[in-house]
Amino acid sequence: MGAGAAKGSGVTTLVLGALLLGGFVLSFLLGPSHLGAAALLEGLFGGHGAASVIAQQIRLPRAGLAVVVGAALGASGAALQGLFRNPLAEPGVTGVTSSAGLGAVLALYFGLAAVDPWLLPAFAIAGALVSAALLYALSRAGAGAMALVLAGVAIASLATALTALAMSFAQNPYAISEMVLWMMGSLRDRTLADLAFAAPLVAAGIALLLTASRGLDALTLGEDAAHSLGVDVASVRGRVVLGVALATGAATAAAGAVSFVGLVVPHVLRRFYGYEPSRLILPSALGGAVLTTAADVLVRLIAPDGQLLLGVVTAMLGAPFFLVLILRLRRDA
Amino acid sequence: MSAVAFDGVGAAYGARLVLDGVGAAFRAGAVTGIVGPNGAGKTTLLRVALGLLKPSAGTVLVLGKPPAAWSREGLAKAIAYLPQGAEAHWPVTARQLVSLGRLPHRAAFAPLSAADAAAAEDALARADAAQFAARRMDELSAGERARVLFARALATGAPVLLADEPAAFLDPAHQLRLMDLLREEAARGAAVAVTLHDLSLASRHCDEILVLKEGCVAASGAPAFALSDAALAAVFGIAVTRMPDGAVVPSRRL
Numbered sequence: 001m002g003a004g005a006a007k008g009s010g011v012t013t014l015v016l017g018a019l020l021l022g023g024f025v026l027s028f029l030l031g032p033s034h035l036g037a038a039a040l041l042e043g044l045f046g047g048h049g050a051a052s053v054i055a056q057q058i059r060l061p062r063a064g065l066a067v068v069v070g071a072a073l074g075a076s077g078a079a080l081q082g083l084f085r086n087p088l089a090e091p092g093v094t095g096v097t098s099s100a101g102l103g104a105v106l107a108l109y110f111g112l113a114a115v116d117p118w119l120l121p122a123f124a125i126a127g128a129l130v131s132a133a134l135l136y137a138l139s140r141a142g143a144g145a146m147a148l149v150l151a152g153v154a155i156a157s158l159a160t161a162l163t164a165l166a167m168s169f170a171q172n173p174y175a176i177s178e179m180v181l182w183m184m185g186s187l188r189d190r191t192l193a194d195l196a197f198a199a200p201l202v203a204a205g206i207a208l209l210l211t212a213s214r215g216l217d218a219l220t221l222g223e224d225a226a227h228s229l230g231v232d233v234a235s236v237r238g239r240v241v242l243g244v245a246l247a248t249g250a251a252t253a254a255a256g257a258v259s260f261v262g263l264v265v266p267h268v269l270r271r272f273y274g275y276e277p278s279r280l281i282l283p284s285a286l287g288g289a290v291l292t293t294a295a296d297v298l299v300r301l302i303a304p305d306g307q308l309l310l311g312v313v314t315a316m317l318g319a320p321f322f323l324v325l326i327l328r329l330r331r332d333a
Numbered sequence: 334m335s336a337v338a339f340d341g342v343g344a345a346y347g348a349r350l351v352l353d354g355v356g357a358a359f360r361a362g363a364v365t366g367i368v369g370p371n372g373a374g375k376t377t378l379l380r381v382a383l384g385l386l387k388p389s390a391g392t393v394l395v396l397g398k399p400p401a402a403w404s405r406e407g408l409a410k411a412i413a414y415l416p417q418g419a420e421a422h423w424p425v426t427a428r429q430l431v432s433l434g435r436l437p438h439r440a441a442f443a444p445l446s447a448a449d450a451a452a453a454e455d456a457l458a459r460a461d462a463a464q465f466a467a468r469r470m471d472e473l474s475a476g477e478r479a480r481v482l483f484a485r486a487l488a489t490g491a492p493v494l495l496a497d498e499p500a501a502f503l504d505p506a507h508q509l510r511l512m513d514l515l516r517e518e519a520a521r522g523a524a525v526a527v528t529l530h531d532l533s534l535a536s537r538h539c540d541e542i543l544v545l546k547e548g549c550v551a552a553s554g555a556p557a558f559a560l561s562d563a564a565l566a567a568v569f570g571i572a573v574t575r576m577p578d579g580a581v582v583p584s585r586r587l
Contacts, residue, residue, distance in 0.1 A: 085422035218436055220423050221485070224416045228383050229489075230409030230437045275423035275469075 012272040016286045023293035027063035030300050061190045066293040069255045072202040072247035074288020075281050077262025079209040082216035082277025083240045084145050090263035091248040095131045095155030100252035102159040103127025104182045108175045109166045121253035128249025131155045132241050139237040185256035185311025198254040205247025212239040213278035258311050260318020261288050336361045336493050336524030337382050341391030351377045353548040359524040364515050366539030367528045373545040375528040379495045409437035413489035417497035419482045424471035427481040434488030453488050460484035475502045496527045512538035533580040536560050
């Protein structure tokens with residue numbers, strides 16, 4: 001701990017905050033219509049004309065969702081790494097991301113998304129909650145951290161297989177391209193309704209994760225010692241699983257499967273905030289928001305025509321990082 | 334009075350019976366040494382007292398109440414526990430790790446109070462670990478980490494202290510220092526129970542000895558009695574050489 005680390009973490013928080021603000025403004029100003037900043041800002045707060053439609057219906061939801069989605073993934077990753085006491089854990093290992101994706105793909109497959117725009121996110125959330133409920137039941141039945149990881153991997157494989165099945169049988173080429181969009185993650189063509197739907201669920205999920213933070217710290221000593229310190233280890237596991245399902249499920253419902261943010265962000269921030277899991281959850285939410293916003297800006301700078309997907313960029317940045325991380329861990333061990 | 338009392342306690346992992354009809358007591362103000370061969374049930378006995386394992390038979394009383402009758406926080410304040418082979422799963426600093434020992438005393442979401450910080454510093458100093466309080470756990474040697482982890486258990490300041498093989502990894506000087514610390518805790522009024530493999534540490538530094546074999550109490554009482562030649566021959570199958578200062582050195586297998 002010490003004053004030095006606290007000061008370093010304070011500076012890091014300021015830098016991340018500034019980056020987020022800058023990224024958000026850049027994200028808001030970036031798009032195919034050649035409207036100036038002044039016109040867009042006027043449109044954001046005024047009620048008429050093309051500028052207001054673009055500012056309020058297109059730019060604001062996209063910039064806002066990048067923040068919300070990134071925060072959900074970053075906080076979920078930090079909490080899961082604490083729970084599993086493993087820096088390689090991320091929301092994907094719980095199967096929540098794949099299950100939410102499966103929910104979205106099923107809504108598209110059965111054409112429900114066209115019936116009511118709320119059905120697609122509702123299906124995605126339902127998918128996330130089903131996998132979370134399975135994991136929660138397992139943890140209540142006494143399954144340890146290792147069993148939860150294995151169960152998560154099994155759930156993810158099953159959800160991925162069912163998603164592939166739905167895509168093979170889909171008749172409608174439009175539906176297939178929509179499904180791909182969901183599997184790779186994208187913030188294109190999001191509406192204020194998506195933002196209004198995702199933000200409260202993500203906030204609730206992160207709040208639930210924060211209630212588990214002290215228990216996660218105690219787990220640094222192992223499960224028996226944590227128990228002897230008065231921590232209800234099963235309840236901590238349950239709260240993390242549900243919190244991740246809410247936050248990551250809502251994020252996936254809004255943006256599809258955006259990979260690697262939850263893995264990379266807590267790992268990078270650990271050197272600034274220290275290794276205690278409780279100190280990492282909120283900073284990781286902030287860092288995830290910065291990374292996702294930056295990636296979404298990058299996506300639009302590289303391919304203004306919208307052909308590049310957000311999940312592709314985060315995976316292309318994240319996968320090499322993941323490999324280096326594994327090599328480093330091997331060397332340390 | 335006995336702070337922890339076991340009466341006819343049985344315990345099982347699945348179908349395998351690990352403890353069978355154990356009667357024992359950890360007295361307040363005394364250091365109880367628990368010895369026995371590998372797999373004798375020493376760790377299981379501690380886990381039953383902590384409520385980590387429900388006894389399949391008999392009763393356990395911690396300060397007069399069974400573990401299940403305690404609130405989580407209440408039991409956590411009553412018993413400090415140092416698990417066997419304890420490790421830190423994240424390379425937090427030694428000070429952060431020891432502060433975890435104060436968790437039972439902290440209200441939900443409350444930061445570490447000045448009193449908590451002082452208790453952590455005091456525990457670090459007593460475990461002779463204050464000089465690396467700011468260092469990360471992965472930068473310390475196994476013996477240094479063991480001292481920090483022991484300080485974590487001290488920091489709780491509980492009336493019962495259960496330590497599972499705390500002497501492993503420690504150099505001879507720190508083994509003796511550890512036993513002094515356990516004696517200090519007992520002098521403070523705590524009931525201290527410690528599992529040991531070193532018979533000399535057990536005989537010279539413990540007030541009472543509990544010898545377990547295959548889940549049963551093979552001998553108990555004062556060290557001279559519980560660690561008699563006959564008891565050691567029956568439990569470990571060894572002969573020992575006894576030093577004038579009370580040290581007990583295994584000399585050969587029988």
